[in-house]
Amino acid sequence: xxxxxxxxxxxxxxxxxxxxxxxxxxxxxxxxxxxxxxxxxxxxxxxxxxxxxxxxxxxxxxxxxxxxxxxxxxx
Numbered sequence: 001x002x003x004x005x006x007x008x009x010x011x012x013x014x015x016x017x018x019x020x021x022x023x024x025x026x027x028x029x030x031x032x033x034x035x036x037x038x039x040x041x042x043x044x045x046x047x048x049x050x051x052x053x054x055x056x057x058x059x060x061x062x063x064x065x066x067x068x069x070x071x072x073x074x075x
Contacts (some may be wrong), residue, residue: 027051042070 019025029045065071
């Protein structure tokens with residue numbers, strides 16, 4: 001049976017390898033909320049937008065993913 005430390009390290013290694021394979025490793029960024037007219041605006045970093053195929057005028061769905069989570073799905 002695996003100990004908690006062994007399981008955690010092996011699991012992390014597998015998750016890290018899969019994230020690198022998918023090209024999403026290191027794509028997290030902190031950003032600030034700002035205003036645009038009367039609306040709030042969240043800037044999406046260029047590398048994340050490129051990975052998701054986002055561009056100006058492309059439709060997205062914005063929904064709640066929990067009390068402190070916002071989900072943006074690219075159409």
